[in-house]
Amino acid sequence: MADSFFFIPDLRIFSYGATIGAGVLLWILEGVIPFFSARNSRARHARLNLSIAGINLLILLPSGILMAFMLDWSKNLWRGIGFLALHPAAEALMIILVIDMWMYAWHRINHETTFLWRFHSVHHSDAALDVTTSWRFHYMEILFSELLRLPIFMLLGAGIEHLLLYSLLMTPVIEFQHSNISIPPAMDRLVRIIVPTPMMHRLHHSRLRSEHDSNYGSLLSLWDRLFGSFLMKESLDGLHIGLDNESDTGKQRLFSLLQRPFRP
Numbered sequence: 329m330a331d332s333f334f335f336i337p338d339l340r341i342f343s344y345g346a347t348i349g350a351g352v353l354l355w356i357l358e359g360v361i362p363f364f365s366a367r368n369s370r371a372r373h374a375r376l377n378l379s380i381a382g383i384n385l386l387i388l389l390p391s392g393i394l395m396a397f398m399l400d401w402s403k404n405l406w407r408g409i410g411f412l413a414l415h416p417a418a419e420a421l422m423i424i425l426v427i428d429m430w431m432y433a434w435h436r437i438n439h440e441t442t443f444l445w446r447f448h449s450v451h452h453s454d455a456a457l458d459v460t461t462s463w464r465f466h467y468m469e470i471l472f473s474e475l476l477r478l479p480i481f482m483l484l485g486a487g488i489e490h491l492l493l494y495s496l497l498m499t500p501v502i503e504f505q506h507s508n509i510s511i512p513p514a515m516d517r518l519v520r521i522i523v524p525t526p527m528m529h530r531l532h533h534s535r536l537r538s539e540h541d542s543n544y545g546s547l548l549s550l551w552d553r554l555f556g557s558f559l560m561k562e563s564l565d566g567l568h569i570g571l572d573n574e575s576d577t578g579k580q581r582l583f584s585l586l587q588r589p590f591r592p
């Protein structure tokens with residue numbers, strides 16, 4: 329079934345390539361057409377965020393392998409929506425829609441639950457939003473997310489190819505949302521009909537809770553519109569990115585950020 333639709337020789341390499349390619353392209357564009365100008369040391373900022381990403385890769389590699397194994401194992405026991413005998417493209421589309429809706433709900437729960445916010449606030453504590461912020465997540469947040477996502481994938485009867493296809497589509501969009509690039513307003517309006525744009529996600533990183541409890545979408549902006557959390561402003565003048573009381577440089581060091589959720 330999968331081979332007939334997932335014709336890409338190695339979806340895994342394609343997915344990693346898109347992530348790295350989009351990341352590098354956006355990083356270059358941020359130097360050419362920045363939205364927030366006069367930034368201090370982009371390289372130092374990137375080093376911190378990519379160090380967090382590197383640690384995540386090391387810690388989470390075993391959970392990724394386990395997830396692939398579990399999906400393979402469960403597909404032999406339970407076909408999920410495979411029982412509907414849909415065309416593989418329609419099946420993949422349904423799985424992607426359900427998973428993206430779950431990602432919306434999961435992100436929203438992270439904002440509404442004090443315990444989960446401890447971990448998610450590491451992402452929001454970045455005062456200089458750019459493409460590298462899309463890699464700045466506490467490893468426990470990713471671990472919780474993957475553990476909760478796994479049973480949903482299994483129930484749907486999704487395979488590793490669906491997981492890879494979703495990440496192939498979603499990761500470049502997450503990088504784009506965080507990027508510090510200036511886009512003509514008309515183009516932003518057009519693009520945000522389908523996917524969340526940097527203008528939307530900058531409001532999500534506002535210090536004001538009334539603004540940062542909005543625009544939770546990962547791949548599609550549809551869920552924010554559907555569930556009443558879509559927020560847009562014509563101008564972002566006066567917007568302060570990050571969280572209050574984070575100006576102490578000691579708080580923005582690698583180990584401090586890793587320990588942050590565990591502090592009283």
Ligand SMILES: [Zn+2]
Pocket residue numbers: 435439448452532
């Ligand atoms: Zn958030």
Ligand SMILES: [Zn+2]
Pocket residue numbers: 451506529532533
């Ligand atoms: Zn973000």
